[in-house]
Amino acid sequence: MASKESTPDVSRRSERSRRAIFDAALALVGEVGYPKTTVEGIAARAGVGKQTIYRWWRSKADVLLDAFLDLSEQAAEAAGQAPYAIPDTGDLAADLKGVLRATVDELQDPAFAAPSRALAAEGVVNEELGRRFVARLLLPQLELYADRLRSAQRAGQVRADIDPRIALELFVSPLAQRWLQHTGPISYEYTDTLVDYALNGLAPR
Amino acid sequence: MASKESTPDVSRRSERSRRAIFDAALALVGEVGYPKTTVEGIAARAGVGKQTIYRWWRSKADVLLDAFLDLSEQAAEAAGQAPYAIPDTGDLAADLKGVLRATVDELQDPAFAAPSRALAAEGVVNEELGRRFVARLLLPQLELYADRLRSAQRAGQVRADIDPRIALELFVSPLAQRWLQHTGPISYEYTDTLVDYALNGLAPR
DNA sequence: AGCGTACGAGACGAACCGTCTCGTCACACC
DNA sequence: GGTGTGACGAGACGGTTCGTCTCGTACGCT
Structure with a gap:
């Protein structure tokens, strides 16, 4: 029995949605700026329900932090071994x-x-x-x-x-x-x- | 005939309201933080109509900038001559x-x-x-x-x-x-x- | 195979937004 | 002083986004 506050079952999580949310968040911040980037906008662009975002993150800042960390990791891997x-x-x-x-x-x-x-x-x-x-x-x-x-x-x-x-x-x-x-x-x-x-x-x- | 976009008649401006808005803005930012500080909140606390704020400033950030500049000037005067x-x-x-x-x-x-x-x-x-x-x-x-x-x-x-x-x-x-x-x-x-x-x-x- | 649960979609009330429209009243001008 | 202009407090208004919720669907553990 998982605690009510903890994140839901991670093993069933949709990787496809996770990536789509990251891409949408980064794209929107680049295109319309951070203040005009909204959770609703991210969800719509990612083809995802809002609840899917709120299920895994607490705010748009949280989403963006994870998205940026992911981006950094990719960049580090692409740049070679030692980051x-x-x-x-x-x-x-x-x-x-x-x-x-x-x-x-x-x-x-x-x-x-x-x-x-x-x-x-x-x-x-x-x-x-x-x-x-x-x-x-x-x-x-x-x-x-x-x-x-x-x-x-x-x-x-x-x-x-x-x-x-x-x-x-x-x-x-x-x-x-x-x-x-x-x-x-x-x-x-x-x-x-x-x-x-x-x-x-x-x-x- | 003043340009439509320019600020209204400055000579008729209420100094009382201006000060009340500054005080309210600084107080709210200190108490609830910047993100939760709203124009409506500032107006209510200052005992002022929202329009009075939008008449003289374009955003809450603008209000806060002027309020802080005002605070700095006061502090500078209080601290003595050379700022x-x-x-x-x-x-x-x-x-x-x-x-x-x-x-x-x-x-x-x-x-x-x-x-x-x-x-x-x-x-x-x-x-x-x-x-x-x-x-x-x-x-x-x-x-x-x-x-x-x-x-x-x-x-x-x-x-x-x-x-x-x-x-x-x-x-x-x-x-x-x-x-x-x-x-x-x-x-x-x-x-x-x-x-x-x-x-x-x-x-x- | 089946159950459970994450999923997409979107309805919902609440909060703020920025604009507007009142009636009031203070002050600049004559 | 008297007068009229325009800033004022108040708040209604439609629009947007918030964060929560409730569906029916479909994916993935066991």
């Missing part, structure tokens, strides 16, 4: 600049940017969803930077007393803020500059 | 740490944080409003940091070839991102560390 590991050529500055340039490209891709923006915005105001978004998407990404910085510490290219988890924010957060809040333009030149400033510092050497 | 100018004692690190600590306190204040969060979130997804939010609130703040950094450049404490507008992001953006996206805790120790890392760089000196 977005940061290269380690021994040249820290070059490695970081390369990854940030790839991120810049990603942020310009509407298919990726629209749902990502929507989820980030929802997370700002809805703490519970925000924490899930961060834990499942953002933090794993940040951890890759931390790993690369630790490697640089072992190589003596970064001071040993530096906390990698904070250090990475010096170049990641500015890019994130410019993108999210439109506080400035985004370009390769900009991210390259961030890396240079972060590694060398603002004070004269 | 949040960054002190210049000659010790750049200490000055920055002081201001950032004050910002940390501000971000913990619910009366200030709730509407600020709501506007930031709306701005992420609504670019037009986002740009106004940034132009009228965020950029003026950032310019103060840029000014302080330019002063430090003249004093030889910051390299002359550094772009102050980008440099300030090294310590401002990480704090912003942690606060907005809940990517990590916020504390004096954290912001102090950011300033140290940014000024001295991650690489060994």
Whole structure:
């Protein structure tokens, strides 16, 4: 006897509907924007009853989070084995600049940017969803930077007393803020500059 | 003959209603959250007809932006003459740490944080409003940091070839991102560390 | 084979939306 | 001061979406 609140019988779930809902949600967010995307609209486009959505998710934000996670997994598989590991050529500055340039490209891709923006915005105001978004998407990404910085510490290219988890924010957060809040333009030149400033510092050497 | 689209006769506007709407909007956002704040709710609480709100603003986000700008001005006046100018004692690190600590306190204040969060979130997804939010609130703040950094450049404490507008992001953006996206805790120790890392760089000196 | 349950479809009341229409009253203008 | 214009509070209105519910159908465990 399953608890009344728990999700229904997962083994009988229609994979076909699940995928159709993901596709419809991502498409709608890209086409009409997040605020105008409705559960009814998703259901209609997916050829699915509303109840089927409400049976498995609690809100449209929930649907979009799962849809985006699914999209990310697909993208990761398509991109090859290691999902977005940061290269380690021994040249820290070059490695970081390369990854940030790839991120810049990603942020310009509407298919990726629209749902990502929507989820980030929802997370700002809805703490519970925000924490899930961060834990499942953002933090794993940040951890890759931390790993690369630790490697640089072992190589003596970064001071040993530096906390990698904070250090990475010096170049990641500015890019994130410019993108999210439109506080400035985004370009390769900009991210390259961030890396240079972060590694060398603002004070004269 | 005024254009049909322009705002109605401003000289006949009720200041009483304007203030009541601001108070109600800020109170509701703080109490029930931004998504559950409605135009009808604001009108009812302010003791005002809905039309009076739609006559002067286009959306609840617009109302909240004006309400928050008003709140900021009041706070600035109450805090004294110069609105949040960054002190210049000659010790750049200490000055920055002081201001950032004050910002940390501000971000913990619910009366200030709730509407600020709501506007930031709306701005992420609504670019037009986002740009106004940034132009009228965020950029003026950032310019103060840029000014302080330019002063430090003249004093030889910051390299002359550094772009102050980008440099300030090294310590401002990480704090912003942690606060907005809940990517990590916020504390004096954290912001102090950011300033140290940014000024001295991650690489060994 | 059959039972159970997820499914598509859509009806339902509730909440808000944004527009509109009242009658009232404050204030700008003369 | 007197007058008339237009903003005001109030709320009715149709439309949209919400989240719940109730059907009959058909898929998939056991």
